[in-house]
Amino acid sequence: MASASPSRLLLDWYDRHARRLPWRVSPEDRLLGEVPDPYRIWLSEVMLQQTTVAAVKDYFTKFTRSWPTVTDLAAAAEEDVMKAWAGLGYYSRARNLKKCAETVARDHDGRFPEDEDALLKLPGIGPYTAAAIATIAFDRHAAVVDGNVERVLTRLFQIETPLPDAKPEIKAKMAGLTPDQRPGDFAQAVMDLGATICTPRRPACALCPWRSICKVQSSSLAETLPRKAPKKEKPTRFGAAFVAVDTATGAVLLRRRPPRGLLGGMTEVPGTEWAEDFSPEAAPDFAPFPADWRQRPVEVKHTFTHFHLRLTVYRADLTADTTPLLDGGWWSAPEVIETEALPTVMKKALAAAFESPRK
DNA sequence: AACCCGGGGAA
């Protein structure tokens, strides 16, 4: 009897072990005739860029409840989209998401193109996402390569070339493995395998449907793949944040960051620039207005993609006669501050302004 | 080709 092909082995495993995800049509439901919604596949794939399934779930639910179709999202206010995205990170994704929805609504009659090359032209859709939508939503033959696929395939074929140099070889291997039947389920199966069995550390080789054909199965070599080019270390930058409180209402002074760049378009507490040579002692000189600024006992630490940040936080409690006139920014009351487009580092700054160090 | 973009979970 002929041995099963690699794709057959994996699809059999997927039929039994596919993760249940809010945007996924399970193999069973597929058999009952249910088809994936391209809008939901696209939305989930953009959210999943550089982000884990666990972090995405609640955001996905919130987005699809607020905007059930791509046309709804296209018609939304960008500010509302940024607020809904706050906390997910990589905020250019949210701006491109909105742009992409508008393009699909305006130029494609509200329907996503099925072709990989056409998808690739849309804002925020790169090689990975174009392939993922084409194959998962439309069952096109496409080689989907994300971090999971890179890990699984470098191990399966013992590819020791470091990333990113190994990318073309991995893409070719994935294209060769992908079957003509159920290419979308196959892509999702490889990614599920990477997420649950072929994990970065301590892979569960004993449970792997590909253990019999894997070059490194159950070997200590598995954990060392994929090899990666050395990453350069992150510098540390310093700055100060100023939390002004209206004691009558509890409102806090906020302002908008510039539309592009780091945390582009998001909301922030007024503060200094963030620089490697900034000394916190000089911070009060850079306050947005003169007041009785009191330094908080706890420093905020936060790590961005390419640097560490340490923020010294100051708070001033203002009354009617000390509250300044504003030249930009707004007062945000306690009842609405949860809905502001505050990135995580700014939530930490606000927490530091009001909390005491725990002992 | 090099650089710019957050945040969360596991060890």
Place this chain on the structure above:
DNA sequence: TTCCCAGGGTT
């Protein structure tokens, strides 16, 4: 605490 993970855009 630290370590590790993970695509697209811009220049």
